[in-house]
Amino acid sequence: MDRRSLVVGGAAAATVLLWFGVAPYMEVAGGTRVFSDAQPLRCADGQATTTADIGAVEPDEPVRHAVAMTEDLDCVMRFFVANETGHAVTIDRISVPLLSPGAGGPAVQADSLITNYNDVAEAEIEERSDVAWPVGDPLLPGETLHYAIALSFDETGCSTVGGSVSIPDIPTVTVSFRGRDSMAHSETVDLAFVGTEDSSCDS
Secondary structure (H helix, E strand, C coil), X not given: CCHHHHHHXXXXXXXXXXXXXXXXXXXXXXXXXXXXXXXXXXXXCCXXXXXXXXXXXXXXXXXXXXXXXXXXXXXXXEEEEEECCCXXXXXXXXXECCCCCCCCCCCEEEEEEECCCCCEECCXXXXXXXXXXXXXXXXXXXXXXXXXXXXXXXXXXXXXXXXXXEEECCCEEEEEECCEEXXXXXXXXXXXXXXCCCCCCCC
């Protein structure tokens, strides 16, 4: 076998090894799903959970899941994390933007994460307005875990009466596999937080 054949053969073998080394990470990145069922919001009795209930739907705008920012706001945002790969992963962190307590943004805050094991995880403030929870739950191939984030009124924030703040694709879930992280965003949860007299910036 001449030198050129050895070089070509070696390069081909290296490519195959590289592919088999990278492929599992690509599978994990694309095969971790975050989604909700038909009712991602569960709120206290009488509290609205859609923009139609609140009366905040513009013409030709689809009805979205929503909460009115009132002082008695008491809701949980429910979602699932599924591992559709052939590899066990670890759910490292779950995070949401804009909803850290006292951030001064919309008048709603994320208080706690209720895990699949009914534990309440302690939050970490990543940025001024972002909040994240360290999790550390194993997620086996084919397994789905259920989580919920408790939401309440934040008196340090304000929002115009009837105006809405939309936060699409929440939450973000970070999973790890063999020392590398990948992030998955919600496919189905697109929340609107609608301003009321309680949240008015003029009050």
